[in-house]
Amino acid sequence: MSLLRRYASLLCALLLAACAHPISLAPNLTKLDPPASVARPGTVGLYVSAADKERQVITPGGGGDKVSYYPYRELEAGIYKTLGSVYERVIVVASPTDVDALTKAGVSMVARPQIITQSSSSSLLTWPPTDFQIQLSCTFADVGGTAIAETLVTGVGHADFGEFKSDFSLAAKRAAEDALNKTQKAILAEKKLK
Amino acid sequence: MKRLGALLGIAAIAILSGCAAKAPNYNPNPESAQKLQAARVQPAAVGDFTADANVSNTSIGLRASTMVPEQGTFSKYLADAIKNELDLVKLYSPSSTTVISGMLMKNDMNTGVAMTGEGAIEARFVVKRDGVVRFDKLKKAAIQWDTNYFGAIAIPRARSEYSRLVQTLVAELFSDPDFVAALK
Numbered sequence: 001m002s003l004l005r006r007y008a009s010l011l012c013a014l015l016l017a018a019c020a021h022p023i024s025l026a027p028n029l030t031k032l033d034p035p036a037s038v039a040r041p042g043t044v045g046l047y048v049s050a051a052d053k054e055r056q057v058i059t060p061g062g063g064g065d066k067v068s069y070y071p072y073r074e075l076e077a078g079i080y081k082t083l084g085s086v087y088e089r090v091i092v093v094a095s096p097t098d099v100d101a102l103t104k105a106g107v108s109m110v111a112r113p114q115i116i117t118q119s120s121s122s123s124l125l126t127w128p129p130t131d132f133q134i135q136l137s138c139t140f141a142d143v144g145g146t147a148i149a150e151t152l153v154t155g156v157g158h159a160d161f162g163e164f165k166s167d168f169s170l171a172a173k174r175a176a177e178d179a180l181n182k183t184q185k186a187i188l189a190e191k192k193l194k
Numbered sequence: 195m196k197r198l199g200a201l202l203g204i205a206a207i208a209i210l211s212g213c214a215a216k217a218p219n220y221n222p223n224p225e226s227a228q229k230l231q232a233a234r235v236q237p238a239a240v241g242d243f244t245a246d247a248n249v250s251n252t253s254i255g256l257r258a259s260t261m262v263p264e265q266g267t268f269s270k271y272l273a274d275a276i277k278n279e280l281d282l283v284k285l286y287s288p289s290s291t292t293v294i295s296g297m298l299m300k301n302d303m304n305t306g307v308a309m310t311g312e313g314a315i316e317a318r319f320v321v322k323r324d325g326v327v328r329f330d331k332l333k334k335a336a337i338q339w340d341t342n343y344f345g346a347i348a349i350p351r352a353r354s355e356y357s358r359l360v361q362t363l364v365a366e367l368f369s370d371p372d373f374v375a376a377l378k
Contacts, residue, residue: 022351026221029278046224077222081282091231092224127346167216168350 020058020068021127023169025117025134027078027176033184035085040194044083044140045093045107048076061129062121069172071115071134078180079113079138086187102143109148112139119172123161128168132157132175136183140193149193151186155179214253214260215350217268218357220275226365227279235377237287238280238321241295243273254303254356259349261303261356269298272317275360279368292323292377299332303359305352311341313352313359319367321376329376335363 052072061067076092084090093102096110114137119129137152157174164170187193245251251268254261263271276294280286300316314336321329339355342348367373 021347022354024218024221024354024357026219026357028219029222029281074221077224077278077282080224084282084284090224092228166214169218169354173219 020066021061021168023067023069023128023172025069025071025074025169025172025176027075027173027180029078029081031177032078032081032085033181036184036188039088040086041088042108043089043091043106044087045091045096045102045105045110046076046080046083047093047096047110047112048072048079057117059117059119059129060121061119061127062123063125063127065127067119067127067129067172069117069169071117072113075113075115075134075136075176075180078176079111079136079183082180082184083111083187085184096141097145099143107143110141110143112141113137114139117175126161128159128164129171130159130161130164132171134172134175134179136179138183138187149190151183151190153179153182153186155182214262215353217261217263217271218354219264220271220278220360221357222275222279222282223361223365224282226361226368227283227285229368230280230285230374230377231283233374233378235285235374236292237285237290238292238294238377239288239290240273240277240280240286241293241322243269243296243298243317245269245298245301249298250301251298254301256303256305256349256352257345259345261353268301269296272296272298272360272363275364276367279364292321292328295320295322300334303352303356305345305348306341308343309341311339311348311352311355313337313355315359315363317363319373321373323376329373331370331372333363333366333370335359335366337362 055072056068056070058066058068080090096112116135118133121130134155139150140148155175155178157171159170265271265274277286296317296319298317300314303313305311316334318332337359
């Protein structure tokens with residue numbers, strides 16, 4: 001029985017270690033920087049592919065564990081809001097290359113985000129990440145597909161045990177808010193996007 | 195030293211498992227809110243959202259853990275969800291005479307044991323303009339997700355699904371032609 005219990009415990013530990021703890025990057029949208037004083041005219045089409053929305057990413061947590069999340073699905077609304085804080089109108093588009101549909105919708109420019117994430121923890125005992133990084137790039141193109149500009153920022157977030165024990169996603173959310181605020185600044189600063 | 199490390203580890207896991215943890219930030223669905231924008235509705239304010247006395251409004255039990263809303267109540271979480279959706283498409287106006295209010299009638303999450311977790315939510319939504327009722331309906335939503343035997347996976351997974359449950363309810367509301375007409 002003792003041997004059986006040992007093997008059962010080992011199996012449970014292995015199964016648990018193979019699983020990733022789900023977290024959410026979705027930021028508090030009310031914490032994003034306020035809109036630009038004057039909205040730039042025009043309609044920006046935001047394109048996030050269905051495949052990207054379903055893409056689950058797994059990165060390290062603490063104690064040898066991992067965390068899982070859906071970066072595109074969880075940041076899409078934040079990116080939408082960030083674009084809307086600069087431009088007069090933003091719409092989600094089903095295709096970045098359907099010129100007829102884009103023209104009919106009044107879209108003048110299409111934005112496509114790319115998200116790369118990384119996480120880590122300084123804790124050997126608890127699984128939520130203490131540090132999170134989100135590299136967020138947005139490529140802007142006209143409706144014909146000609147590239148206009150690209151913004152690239154890295155958002156960082158940190159949370160200690162005392163902070164994340166009631167919100168395991170805190171470092172990730174902070175990184176998301178930081179990445180979106182930096183993206184707004186980058187868009188405003190990019191001369192080709194004026 | 196090894197025993198101390200093991201004890202600290204167990205304590206940390208116990209704290210993480212047994213603590214009340216916050217519900218995720220509400221994640222608006224741009225495609226859902228965009229339908230209101232396309233329908234050219236008027237901007238609206240968000241009024242009071244209350245909860246039926248039998249509803250889990252301040253916390254939801256998830257196995258050994260508890261999920262609590264940052265806003266203090268889940269009825270307020272729902273109100274903020276509506277506000278975030280409207281704000282996303284620039285249709286939120288706190289000074290509007292068109293006011294959306296509601297009452298949370300059901301708010302359940304179940305992590306399940308090994309196969310499927312379930313969530314169910316119901317709310318009565320009322321739209322008034324200049325004090326006159328233009329819309330008054332009960333809306334329902336339910337979702338399922340793949341759960342896990344281990345609480346360390348099942349509990350945060352269930353927690354992360356709560357935003358999707360509310361998002362599904364809001365999508366139900368926004369796709370109701372009577373609701374859209376009430377906002378025009």
